[in-house]
Amino acid sequence: MSRMTVEQLRQDLPMTREVGYFQTGTYGPASDSVLQAVRETMETEARRGPATAAGRQSHTEREAAARSGLARMLNVKEEELGIETNTSRAMQQIARGIDWQEGDEFVITTLEHVSTFGLSYCLEQKYGVKTVVLGEVYDEHFLGDLAYVLNDRTRLICLSHIASPNGRLLPVKEAAAVAHKAGVPVMLDLAQSVGQMPVDLRDLDCDFAVGSGHKWLLGPMGTGYMYVAEKQLPGFRPNFIPDRSPWSLPDDPTPAPTTRSRTEIGTYNHALVVGLGRAVEIMQSIGLENMQARIAELTTRLRRGIAHIDRARIITPTLPGKSAGITSVKFEGFTKTDLDSLVERMSQRHQTVVKSQWLSAPPDPVEVAMRISVAAFNDESEVDRLLEGLDEEL
Numbered sequence: 203m204s205r206m207t208v209e210q211l212r213q214d215l216p217m218t219r220e221v222g223y224f225q226t227g228t229y230g231p232a233s234d235s236v237l238q239a240v241r242e243t244m245e246t247e248a249r250r251g252p253a254t255a256a257g258r259q260s261h262t263e264r265e266a267a268a269r270s271g272l273a274r275m276l277n278v279k280e281e282e283l284g285i286e287t288n289t290s291r292a293m294q295q296i297a298r299g300i301d302w303q304e305g306d307e308f309v310i311t312t313l314e315h316v317s318t319f320g321l322s323y324c325l326e327q328k329y330g331v332k333t334v335v336l337g338e339v340y341d342e343h344f345l346g347d348l349a350y351v352l353n354d355r356t357r358l359i360c361l362s363h364i365a366s367p368n369g370r371l372l373p374v375k376e377a378a379a380v381a382h383k384a385g386v387p388v389m390l391d392l393a394q395s396v397g398q399m400p401v402d403l404r405d406l407d408c409d410f411a412v413g414s415g416h417k418w419l420l421g422p423m424g425t426g427y428m429y430v431a432e433k434q435l436p437g438f439r440p441n442f443i444p445d446r447s448p449w450s451l452p453d454d455p456t457p458a459p460t461t462r463s464r465t466e467i468g469t470y471n472h473a474l475v476v477g478l479g480r481a482v483e484i485m486q487s488i489g490l491e492n493m494q495a496r497i498a499e500l501t502t503r504l505r506r507g508i509a510h511i512d513r514a515r516i517i518t519p520t521l522p523g524k525s526a527g528i529t530s531v532k533f534e535g536f537t538k539t540d541l542d543s544l545v546e547r548m549s550q551r552h553q554t555v556v557k558s559q560w561l562s563a564p565p566d567p568v569e570v571a572m573r574i575s576v577a578a579f580n581d582e583s584e585v586d587r588l589l590e591g592l593d594e595e596l
């Protein structure tokens with residue numbers, strides 16, 4: 203595949219001719235190329251017969267390429283990756299792979315996604331696991347606080363790479379080093395980072411990672427993945443899957459466990475995996491450094507503009523390296539109802555799609571912000587329209 207540009211990516215997304223779409227942090231649009239890959243695979247399977255040689259051929263090679271492409275992008279071994287339907291389900295599988303005992307501890311931060319909080323409530327109810335929530339993610343004490351709370355009952359730390367509510371980039375590599383010093387494994391939630399910037403899991407040195415295909419990767423809806431580091435695989439058993447298939451012959455060797463063999467059960471949608479592979483191929487072809495640079499350029503333009511709007515205050519850290527394409531903005535005196543109305547007017551009157559975001563769990567009507575996700579396929583005119591729209595509506 204020849205190298206692609208962000209302009210070509212924009213052309214491949216017909217939605218960009220209709221609206222300024224700043225909701226990629228929730229759902230990224232799948233491009234025409236991705237849809238075509240999904241459609242072709244499903245059509246060939248259906249028309250030729252999914253279990254015929256021709257039907258199988260429609261996906262086998264492309265699916266293998268998808269899995270190895272994703273592994274290459276994340277710099278992990280293919281054996282360490284499994285396909286899931288989304289980040290939340292992948293996270294549940296990782297949590298189920300841990301032999302929780304009453305009194306064990308699960309460490310998270312106040313900036314985690316609501317699905318992580320949901321998981322923590324259930325771990326508490328089912329096993330009596332205590333969740334330790336680190337609050338001061340905002341200052342230089344974070345790593346010290348993390349080291350302080352770890353003890354011999356801590357079984358897992360879960361950290362977002364980029365925080366969903368405010369776009370903060372967490373020091374996950376440094377946190378993993380602190381955790382490993384204490385002998386505690388780390389799970390990274392990559393939902394908001396992969397697809398925005400290069401992410402090298404070998405370099406971050408985490409034990410587990412989970413992410414979505416349908417956000418910044420611009421893959422098909424209902425795709426996700428999970429990474430289980432090779433060193434964690436022997437004891438990782440989230441499901442009732444034997445090491446040897448019941449169909450294996452007595453002389454067949456027992457295969458080494460892989461993330462796929464321990465997590466993927468039964469039939470799944472081949473076409474979606476092929477589509478995810480196509481999305482990854484596009485990212486790789488443009489270059490994640492180029493995606494990141496374009497996002498940074500547009501985000502700077504957006505933040506400079508917002509700084510001139512009287513009632514608006516950016517709550518995302520703006521120093522270099524502390525955030526990426528997400529910018530969350532609070533409006534003086536705004537409740538959730540006011541914000542919902544503003545978001546609706548931005549959509550109706552200015553063809554600009556942004557998010558009304560809760561900042562706390564449980565929700566507090568005044569702890570809300572407009573979350574603006576700037577993707578590489580956005581352009582200057584859309585950013586300017588967003589700024590003009592805010593100026594007019596406030």
Ligand SMILES: Cc1ncc(COP(=O)(O)O)c(C=O)c1O
Nearest residue numbers: 288289290315362366391393414
């Ligand atoms: C950091 C983070 N984790 C998890 C999720 C949940 O993702 P999914 O819907 O793919 O499960 C989100 C969604 O916004 C997120 O931002």
